[in-house]
Amino acid sequence: MPFEKTRPDLVLSAEQREELTRLSRCRTEPMYRVERARILLACANGETPSVIARQMRTNRVKVYGCIRKALEVGPKAALDDLPGRGRPPKITSEDRTWIVSLACQKPKELGYSYELWTIRLLMAHVQRHCEASGHGALRRVGTGTISDILANAEIHPHKIRYYLERRDPDFEAKMAQVLCVYRDVELLRQKGEQDGGLVAILSYDEKPGIQALEGTAPDLPPVPGKYPTVARDYEYVRHGTVSLLAGIDLLTGYIHGQVVDRHRSREIVAFLMQLHSYYPAATKIRIVMDNHSAHISKETRTYLATVPNRFEFIFTPKHGSWLNLIESFFGKMAKSMLRGIRVKSKQELKDRIMQYLAELNAAPVVFRWGRQKSVDLETRHDVHHGSCQEERPNTETRSHRGREKPPCLCASVLKVFLFTAMLF
Numbered sequence: 320m321p322f323e324k325t326r327p328d329l330v331l332s333a334e335q336r337e338e339l340t341r342l343s344r345c346r347t348e349p350m351y352r353v354e355r356a357r358i359l360l361a362c363a364n365g366e367t368p369s370v371i372a373r374q375m376r377t378n379r380v381k382v383y384g385c386i387r388k389a390l391e392v393g394p395k396a397a398l399d400d401l402p403g404r405g406r407p408p409k410i411t412s413e414d415r416t417w418i419v420s421l422a423c424q425k426p427k428e429l430g431y432s433y434e435l436w437t438i439r440l441l442m443a444h445v446q447r448h449c450e451a452s453g454h455g456a457l458r459r460v461g462t463g464t465i466s467d468i469l470a471n472a473e474i475h476p477h478k479i480r481y482y483l484e485r486r487d488p489d490f491e492a493k494m495a496q497v498l499c500v501y502r503d504v505e506l507l508r509q510k511g512e513q514d515g516g517l518v519a520i521l522s523y524d525e526k527p528g529i530q531a532l533e534g535t536a537p538d539l540p541p542v543p544g545k546y547p548t549v550a551r552d553y554e555y556v557r558h559g560t561v562s563l564l565a566g567i568d569l570l571t572g573y574i575h576g577q578v579v580d581r582h583r584s585r586e587i588v589a590f591l592m593q594l595h596s597y598y599p600a601a602t603k604i605r606i607v608m609d610n611h612s613a614h615i616s617k618e619t620r621t622y623l624a625t626v627p628n629r630f631e632f633i634f635t636p637k638h639g640s641w642l643n644l645i646e647s648f649f650g651k652m653a654k655s656m657l658r659g660i661r662v663k664s665k666q667e668l669k670d671r672i673m674q675y676l677a678e679l680n681a682a683p684v685v686f687r688w689g690r691q692k693s694v695d696l697e698t699r700h701d702v703h704h705g706s707c708q709e710e711r712p713n714t715e716t717r718s719h720r721g722r723e724k725p726p727c728l729c730a731s732v733l734k735v736f737l738f739t740a741m742l743f
Contacts, residue, residue, distance in 0.1 A: 326387075362386050368383055419472045435476060497643075500605065503520065516570070517603060519602050519603070522644040572684050576673065576676045578668075606633065647686060
């Protein structure tokens, strides 16, 4: 007498059949989902489990289990493993939280010489102190488990990401003053008063530490089809460093520069004297610069007293150098003229820098502040910006443990632009 069938038939709707057919032909889905989709389609077409197992070269236990699960929870849920399968975890959520709390502390706070955790050091600490802390299940934890726990918590205690804390209480006021100067520049250019006017506006800063490096062997030029790049020996001789004192006339694009060995107050005074002799006596010289000690020293103030009402300094906020347009020029110079430079002496380096400035002044380019659209400032709140038409280093003050996050600098810049727009 033949066995009577007790299992109900697997009935698929048109949508379910279409989805299972797509999965059975898919090459990007996991193989277990593809295999289960084929089993369910064959069963719905009337094939017996034995025939399905023979056609798919698998066992009947797997086929029966897939069909039974589809009848109980539905074809879609039967494609994946149901929750609750497998051995229960030995490491509890409390154990994982304890490991994460350890990773959020510095090793030196726990008596180690390390500044940052390594996975092996954290594993050794966990194994050594888990019993006393009530987490005995971690006594044999490995580096892989530690890495998985930290990855799931999205923390990387072995890495450092730098942030900049706002230390100038008058940051927004000083920033508004600098941006108003840039707005004045645009207004003067629109009026055609960039040449020979009653005011000259400069962006000034120093670029110290330019190294005078000499190669110990001559560079080898590229050879077509053989050596595509310049070949250079790794060894070099260091002849010291020089500092570039530069100021860009924001109305004409002319670059004033001096290359000196040091940038003390006397060098700053010499640069101011150069500006004093270059511009007409009736011209007011406004300079945007940072609050360096040499800019406000006694020697500098003494010279300024000898030329009253000649110079006006507009200081950028502390840690706000990205507001100074001269930084864009320094960045361009470092990536072009100074890139890979080799000289035989400091004097040669000075001469080549002055030659570079002369080449630029032969066809001066006016630098403009390129962040005047409020939509740009509103949408780029996570990456801070500053100079003309290029991204600047991140100056946002990030929230830290136990500290209140200060206002976003981007929102502050937006407020200042709206304020200056109202003024003009």
